[in-house]
Amino acid sequence: MAEGGKENLPGGRQGIIPINIEDEMRGAYIDYSMSVIISRALPDVRDGLKPVHRRILYGMLELGVNYNKPYKKSARIVGEVLGKYHPHGDSAVYDSMVRMAQEWSLRYTLVDGQGNFGSVDGDSPAAMRYTEARLRRLAEELLADINKNTIDYQPNFDDSLKEPTVLPAKIPNLLVNGASGIAVGMATNMAPHNLSQVIDGTIAYIDDNEITIADLMKHVTAPDFPTGGIIYGYTGVKEALETGRGRVVMRARADFETTKTGKEQIIVTEIPYMVNKASMIEKTAALVNEKKIEGISDIRDESDRTGMRIVYDLKKDAIPNIVLNHLYKYTQLQSSFGVNNIALVKGRPQTLNLKDLIRYFVDHRHEVVVRRTQFELEEAERRAHILQGYLIALDNLDEVIELIRNSRDPEVARVDLMKKFDLSEIQAKAILEMRLQRLTGLEREKIVKEYEEVMLLITDLKDILDNKGRRMEIIKTELTEIKDRYGDERRTEIVHSADDLTIEDMIPNEEMVITISHEGYVKRTPLTEYRTQSRGGVGSKGVSTKQDDFTEHLFVASTHNYLLIFTEFGKVFWKKVYAIPEGTKTSKGRAVQNLINIEPGDKVRAVINVDNLTDEEYINNNFVMMCTENGIIKKTTLEAYSRPRQNGINAITVRDGDKLLEVKLTNGKNHIVIAKRMGKAIHFNESDVRSMGRMASGVRGVTLEGDEDKVVGMVCISREDANLLVVSEKGFGKRSSIEDYRITKRGGKGVKTINVTEKTGKLVAIKEVIDSDGLMIINKSGITIRMEVEDLRVMGRATQGVKLIRLNENDAISSVEKIEKIEVHEDEHQGDDASESNASEDDKEEKE
Incomplete structure (x- = not known):
């Protein structure tokens, strides 16, 4: 041994044990984190208390400050707890005791405070030398029978005394008062609930240990916050109670009042839990000054000892409901409570649902x-x-x-x-x-x-x-x-939002006309708003658009259908028909960018109706057939498009200089007809096109002739009695038998489908129709006319056709869609005379 009792080690080191710093830090941090988790931040599932709260209540019991005894100075209580049980800062103890006395913090307070214990405006409590406290009667229910060997004790920090590891807890305090805390690597945020409801749920569990969470939720319906307010929407509540995690949306309680002078006001009497009232008013005033919230002329806090009252004076032209919705959207009048039910179970943190907690x-x-x-x-x-x-x-x-x-x-x-x-x-x-x-x-x-x-x-x-x-x-x-x-009544009201209900149950399954304009405005309108007109009529005003905008897509779909929206760039988006905003015939609609995350410069090119995207047999035996302007065609199973993401998925890889034009739903056994701008069409079997993956670009469907030639449409023939309807840009159209179009191999130039002249204009549309179909024709100025296919007789494929709609100078047809025939009243302004005169003109044109 060396001098002084220190062992001489190699290199001149004395009494030093080398250790790996990584191992030491890991061990030390784990010890620290476990200490925070178990001894500081998380509540015990049995009594719902963290160590500091348990020590405060036990210290107050030991000190004799019962609910029926005189108050004692808070400093005296804090000193008792600090000196005997809680070796931390005095502010930690005092702040915890203060919170247990605040009626806006705890649903059922455990400490009876006398003096200034803060306010809902965020004011600090008075110093502990000025305030006094004693136990609430309810807190003594947590401590009842503690001296009857009901719980285990552990040594305090210096082994001089014993402190309880848990309280006997006659009440389910964790559910009733909730808890919040940030540990290491985890946090807890548990909502308070109504005592009467929790006890009803607990008794129901005792009566039947196999009770489901859904049945327990009939008793414990939702959190019940001390500040009242409204829980808006039940989905998050249901998730929280079932899984232990969820987002509860809270709203202030607001009413509308009118003063004697006629001024309208929004009166808020309850605010969401944990919201600082003064800070909320201040931030709202700033938003009003910045013009982010319109319609408010003044904000006043008229709260007093009788209750809360925040007054929003409205401007003369303001609509109270709209202003209130803006307040909900931009201020803390609506906030959320992120439920995360983590508590200690036998010393280990666990996420717990409602049944676990009970x-x-x-x-x-x-x-x-x-x-x-x-x-x-x-x-x-x-x-x-x-x-x-x-x-x-x-x-x-x-x-x-x-x-x-x-x-x-x-x-x-x-x-x-x-x-x-x-x-x-x-x-x-x-x-x-x-x-x-x-x-x-x-x-x-x-x-x-x-x-x-x-x-x-x-x-x-x-x-x-x-x-x-x-x-x-x-x-x-x-x-x-x-x-x-x-026990008492619930303070927080539950209001179901639209998200909670099955929307299909609330929305009737109606036929809707879906319109998408050239500039991307979309809407749905009940089909019954459109009146049937005789062929050749002037039409009724259909869509109010900007001068340079016009309707590009128009089709009929049921409100419960799925829409697959395909864009020029080859992407596909998913939308339910009822999710499309409803509008009148003359309304503009909403920009499609507000409904789907479409890229800048992209635009909607085709939309298909799908009844169901979950039926395996259906999606695997139906196909999506796509056609581009340059005549490229591609077939892919519907299953590949049954799981679109919010930002869309690639439907087809579009080649440079090309764009997606038409998309159809097929069963794999149809005939395909592709029409070109210069008046030719090609007819081939769908089986000529093999099924490809989602990212493929496709194969040649038709060969174009000249720089001006482009594909104008593709139809999938699925009905034996069907004809082909073609329409030119100057209002001429006709229907021909499909048999007139011989079947060829894909990739050819096709045969003549309409005689294109200067009078007819170039081809704009091709449709598969039968006698019972209706037609909706729209021109670029927004005029629509509805007519029946049966009014058009079948002609040869090489003829010029008849005039379907009279056009003003410089106007042209933009869109043609077929619709199912529905019995509706004819337009009052179009009589039989007009029909006859129009028919005679058509006969002349057909002979030409």
């Missing part, structure tokens, strides 16, 4: 009842033992008195009593300590009666210990007493 509380109460009953049984047996000794002494009174009188000292008397009357040491001691007045006849009767009562009590206590059903009944009885004494 189950662990009931298990805890059961253990408390067992230990309390065992304690009371031992006490009763001890008392019975002493009373037995009294009765023996009274039965042998003269001998006992004689023996005691002749004994030299109490110790000799005790030993002699034990020997002579076969008594235990405890009994002999009790007899020696018995007062002479107990020897009277009346007192003897009292002892006999007490002994009988104690023996009955012992029998009862043993029955409780032997019978779990009785123990559960005791828990239920105690819970019912708690509910009767402290």
Whole structure:
């Protein structure tokens, strides 16, 4: 050994043990994090308290500041807790005690504070030397029976005292008051609930341990916040109760009032939980000044000791509902509570649902009842033992008195009593300590009666210990007493939002006309708004558009259908028809960019109706057929498009200089007809096109002739009695038999489908039609005309056709769609005369 007792190590180091710093830091950090998790930040699932709160309540009990005793200075209480149990800063203890006294922080306060304990405006409480406190009566229910060996104790920080590891907790405090805390690597944020509802749910669980969470939610419907307000939407609540995690949307309670002068006001009387009222008003005023919220002329806080009242004065032209919705959107009048039910279960953090929380509380109460009953049984047996000794002494009174009188000292008397009357040491001691007045006849009767009562009590206590059903009944009885004494009505109202309900159940399955304009405005309109007109009519005003905008897509769909929206760049988006904004025939609609995340410069080119995207057989046996302007065609199974993302997915890889033009839903056995701008069309079997992957670019469908030639449309022939309808840009159209178009291989130039002249203009549309179909024709100025296909007779494919719609100079047809025939009234302004005159003109044109 070296001098000083230090061992000489190589390299001149003395008494140094080399360790790996990584291992040391890992170990030290794990120890620290476990300490934070278990001893600071997370509540125990049994009593719902963190160590600091438990120590405060226990310290106040030890100090004797019960609910029916005088208040004591907060500094005195804090000192008691600091010195005995909680070796941290005084502010940590005082702040925790203050929060337990604030009615806007805890649903059921546990501390009765006297003095300034802060405010909902975020004002700080007075210093602890100025305030006073005592326990609430409800807090004493958490501490009840603590001295009956119901819980375990542990040494305090210096091993000089014992402190409880948990409180007996007659109330399910974790559910009732909630908790929040940030540990290391995890956090908890548990919402408060209504005591009456929680107790009803707990009793329901005791009655049936197999009860489902859905059935428990009939009792515990939702969180119940101390500040009241409104829970808006039930989806997040349901998730939180079922899984332990969810987002609860809270709204302020607001009403509309009108002053004597006629000024309209929004009056807020309850705000969301944990919102600072003063800060919220200040931020709202800033938003009003910045013109981010319109329609508010003044904001005042008229709250007083009778309750909260925030007044928003509205400008003359403001609509209260719209202003309130803006307040909900931009201010803390609407906020959310992120539920994260993490609590300590046997020292380990766990995420707990509603049933878990109730189950662990009931298990805890059961253990408390067992230990309390065992304690009371031992006490009763001890008392019975002493009373037995009294009765023996009274039965042998003269001998006992004689023996005691002749004994030299109490110790000799005790030993002699034990020997002579076969008594235990405890009994002999009790007899020696018995007062002479107990020897009277009346007192003897009292002892006999007490002994009988104690023996009955012992029998009862043993029955409780032997019978779990009785123990559960005791828990239920105690819970019912708690509910009767402290239960109250819910403060927070539940309002179901649109998201909670099955939308299909609320929206009738109606036929809608979907219109998408050239500049990307979309809307849906009930089909019944469109009136049938005779062929050649002038038409009725259909869509109010900007001067350079016009309707590009128009089709009919049911409100419950899915829409697959395809864009020029080859992307596809998913939308339900009912999610498309509804508008009138003349309304503009909403920009499609507000409904789907379409890229800048992209535009909608085709939309297909799909009945169902979840039926495996349906999506695997139907195909999406796509055609581009340059005549490229591609077929892919519908299944590949059954899971679109919010930002869309690629439907086809579009080559440079090309764009997606038409998309159709097919069954794999159809015939395909592709028409070109210069008046030709090609007819081939769908089976000529093999199915490809989503990212493929496709194969040649038709060959273009000249720079001006482009594909104008593609149809999939699926009906045997169908004809082909073609329409030119100057309003000429006709229908021809499909048999007139011979079947060829894909990729050819096609055959003539309409005789394109300067009078007819170039081809703009091709449709598959039957007699029962209707037609909707729209020109670029927004005029629509509806007519029936049966009014058009079948002609040869090479003819010019007849005039379908009269156009103003410089106008042209932009869109043609077929619709199912629906019986609606004819336009009042179009009579038979007009029909006949138009028909005669058409006959002349057809002969030409």
